[in-house]
Amino acid sequence: MCEDFLVYLFGYGSILWRPGFPFIRKFNAYIKGYKRMFYQGSTDHRGTPDAPGRVVTLIKQPDDYEKDDWITWGTVYCIPDEEAEVILKNLDYREKGGYQRIETDIFINGKEGSHGKAILYVATTLNEEYLGDDTMDNIANQIFRSVGPSGRNLDYLLKLAASLRKMEVSDEHVFELETRVLEMMRIHNIPYHHEGKTNGMTADSPLTATSSSSSDIVASETLMLQKKYFVEPKGTLVIDDGAVQAISQRAKSLLPVGVVQVIGEFDCDSLVSIMDLNRQEISRGISNYSSKELSLLVGTHSGKIISVLGFSRGEAVVTNKNLILNNTFFSYRIHMDYYL
Ligand code: BEZ
Numbered sequence: 001m002c003e004d005f006l007v008y009l010f011g012y013g014s015i016l017w018r019p020g021f022p023f024i025r026k027f028n029a030y031i032k033g034y035k036r037m038f039y040q041g042s043t044d045h046r047g048t049p050d051a052p053g054r055v056v057t058l059i060k061q062p063d064d065y066e067k068d069d070w071i072t073w074g075t076v077y078c079i080p081d082e083e084a085e086v087i088l089k090n091l092d093y094r095e096k097g098g099y100q101r102i103e104t105d106i107f108i109n110g111k112e113g114s115h116g117k118a119i120l121y122v123a124t125t126l127n128e129e130y131l132g133d134d135t136m137d138n139i140a141n142q143i144f145r146s147v148g149p150s151g152r153n154l155d156y157l158l159k160l161a162a163s164l165r166k167m168e169v170s171d172e173h174v175f176e177l178e179t180r181v182l183e184m185m186r187i188h189n190i191p192y193h194h195e196g197k198t199n200g201m202t203a204d205s206p207l208t209a210t211s212s213s214s215s216d217i218v219a220s221e222t223l224m225l226q227k228k229y230f231v232e233p234k235g236t237l238v239i240d241d242g243a244v245q246a247i248s249q250r251a252k253s254l255l256p257v258g259v260v261q262v263i264g265e266f267d268c269d270s271l272v273s274i275m276d277l278n279r280q281e282i283s284r285g286i287s288n289y290s291s292k293e294l295s296l297l298v299g300t301h302s303g304k305i306i307s308v309l310g311f312s313r314g315e316a317v318v319t320n321k322n323l324i325l326n327n328t329f330f331s332y333r334i335h336m337d338y339y340l
Contacts, residue, residue, distance in 0.1 A: 007084040008118035009091075010106055012036050012074035013056045014045075014156065016163040020094070021087040023077040028167050029106040029115060030073045034058035034122075037173055038139055038157070041129035044097045045150035051248060053146030053153035054131060054139060056160065056174075057099070057123035073169040076106055076118055091121065098127035140180035141251040141320055154181050162194050233273040233284060235264030235291050237317065244276050247283060247323060253316035254285065254323065256297040256305065266291045268313060274323075285318035 006024060009015075010031060040057040047053030061070035079087055088101070099121040105114035123130060134142075146153035161178040164171050185192055239247075243258025254274065266272060268290045274283040289297065294317065296308050302315035 005081040006078040009077045010074050010118035010120040017159045023079050026075050026077045029076045029108050030071045031104050033061045034072050035070050036072045039132050040123040041131040045148050046153040046156050047146040047148045095121045098123040098129040140177050144181050144184045234266035234270040236273045238275050253320045254318040255302050256300045256317050259298050262291050262294045285323035288313040
């Protein structure tokens with residue numbers, strides 16, 4: 001087929017492992033002036049409206065940034081001109097969560113100038129589901145926890161990393177998140193093996209993801225150790241709706257401003273139950289503060305902790321690493337493995 005009758009489609013996300021459309025051939029290429037980032041919220045594929053996951057979009061290089069190291073490698077799919085309209089319409093639907101089509105130059109190794117123009121999907125910073133930057137810890141946490149109609153968010157990340165590795169392409173942001181999520185999976189006894197890459201857990205490890213002894217999935221190694229000593233929570237924190245949203249949807253730490261009531265007597269570093277205003281337990285975690293300290297901190301902004309207590313053990317009452325969502329809900333989300 002003559003090249004003039006082919007449309008180039010540049011994939012840099014899920015299209016790499018699941019194009020879902022016919023193509024004549026494909027080749028690896030890169031685009032300039034963009035970086036692939038897990039900055040787009042996903043409420044329809046790898047998360048839900050209540051608990052969005054994170055998927056990749058392309059972030060444009062700032063105008064005042066002078067170096068030319070903002071490039072993104074992907075795969076160009078060559079599709080017949082006459083099929084392009086239907087394929088793109090289907091992709092428009094599949095990627096309706098905030099993405100729009102743009103066209104840009106593609107480049108290949110060993111060639112100076114543009115190799116042609118390709119169509120690609122980008123979610124701009126202005127779309128409703130855009131989440132933007134956060135700490136790598138928070139992003140990894142959110143990916144680890146989230147699941148949606150297309151499956152676990154962590155599978156999206158691991159498949160993306162595996163696809164890039166197969167293409168012999170490096171991507172610091174993606175590989176760093178992969179390392180963090182694999183480590184969380186190891187801590188939570190969730191095995192992972194893919195083409196020689198493993199997180200050290202095997203399906204027949206003494207604690208597998210489905211064994212009854214690991215049914216309490218914990219959010220950090222600390223919590224796992226503490227669990228031995230604090231099977232029953234030592235006290236309860238009742239938190240407001242804003243704090244419920246922050247910890248369950250955005251994987252944030254619990255701050256004193258969100259605490260409305262402290263029940264029971266406990267020391268710092270104790271396991272506490274975290275309840276919403278209806279007294280439903282939504283989470284458990286290790287409290288950085290004792291019940292006495294917390295009763296003084298109820299509703300306080302983190303910046304005022306020192307002026308209230310005369311000292312601080314950090315701005316969070318429970319940091320997100322030491323926080324687990326309600327066990328049933330959490331393990332359901334982590335182990336549920338369904339795909340489109
Ligand atoms: C991609 O694979 O290129 C892609 C897929 C969906 C949304 C954005 C990008």
